[in-house]
Amino acid sequence: EADIYQTPRYLVIGTGKKITLECSQTMGHDKMYWYQQDPGMELHLIHYSYGVNSTEKGDLSSESTVSRIRTEHFPLTLESARPSHTSQYLCASSESAGGKETQYFGPGTRLLVL
Amino acid sequence: EDQVTQSPEALRLQEGESSSLNCSYTVSGLRGLFWYRQDPGKGPEFLFTLYSAGEEKEKERLKATLTKKESFLHITAPKPEDSATYLCAVHNQAGTALIFGKGTTLSVSS
Numbered sequence: 444e445a446d447i448y449q450t451p452r453y454l455v456i457g458t459g460k461k462i463t464l465e466c467s468q469t470m471g472h473d474k475m476y477w478y479q480q481d482p483g484m485e486l487h488l489i490h491y492s493y494g495v496n497s498t499e500k501g502d503l504s505s506e507s508t509v510s511r512i513r514t515e516h517f518p519l520t521l522e523s524a525r526p527s528h529t530s531q532y533l534c535a536s537s538e539s540a541g542g543k544e545t546q547y548f549g550p551g552t553r554l555l556v557l
Numbered sequence: 558e559d560q561v562t563q564s565p566e567a568l569r570l571q572e573g574e575s576s577s578l579n580c581s582y583t584v585s586g587l588r589g590l591f592w593y594r595q596d597p598g599k600g601p602e603f604l605f606t607l608y609s610a611g612e613e614k615e616k617e618r619l620k621a622t623l624t625k626k627e628s629f630l631h632i633t634a635p636k637p638e639d640s641a642t643y644l645c646a647v648h649n650q651a652g653t654a655l656i657f658g659k660g661t662t663l664s665v666s667s
Contacts, residue, residue, distance in 0.1 A: 449600075485660075486655070
């Protein structure tokens with residue numbers, strides 16, 4: 444089981460502010476992911492990374508950006524927060540072994556943009 | 558199109574009343590079907606992975622089964638602490654993302 448940490452757990456911020464959501468994992472997993480989840484709705488992938496200096500956009504379009512400078516760290520940044528960005532953001536990591544892969548999730552960051 | 562549909566959306570059980578949750582999927586070349594448990598305000602907690610039809614896995618009161626088109630999560634003699642939202646997911650065809658269903662919210666009363 445992976446240990447994945449997300450900070451902050453809750454964030455209330457005004458429109459136009461720049462924010463960074465932190466995600467770190469201690470298992471040395473190469474792959475990391477960011478999902479967005481609205482209440483009662485499915486998780487949707489917004490970004491993923493298969494290793495250092497590798498980032499890709501997911502299925503759900505997002506105005507956020509990510510970086511992967513260190514294996515264990517995968518921060519997500521919103522340059523100018525808007526009320527439409529209000530959601531729960533979930534970070535995950537995984538490793539592949541013999542073609543089998545399981546994603547483990549962090550506790551999430553609940554973002555409210557006023 | 559890769560898709561996951563879970564039913565029912567919500568399920569209320571009495572303690573000890575066994576039942577099953579359904580997850581139907583459409584994806585070309587299944588690369589794994591995943592069950593997660595999610596408590597309010599928390600991230601999904603991994604439960605099971607199933608890879609081929611006929612496979613079964615168990616953990617305490619939970620048992621997951623897989624056919625070519627759907628998976629079932631059987632809950633035997635549930636307790637109030639089993640109350641949570643249960644999520645089903647499959648890898649998309651490209652293998653780059655998990656496709657999640659909306660989940661089944663289970664409430665078990667004593």
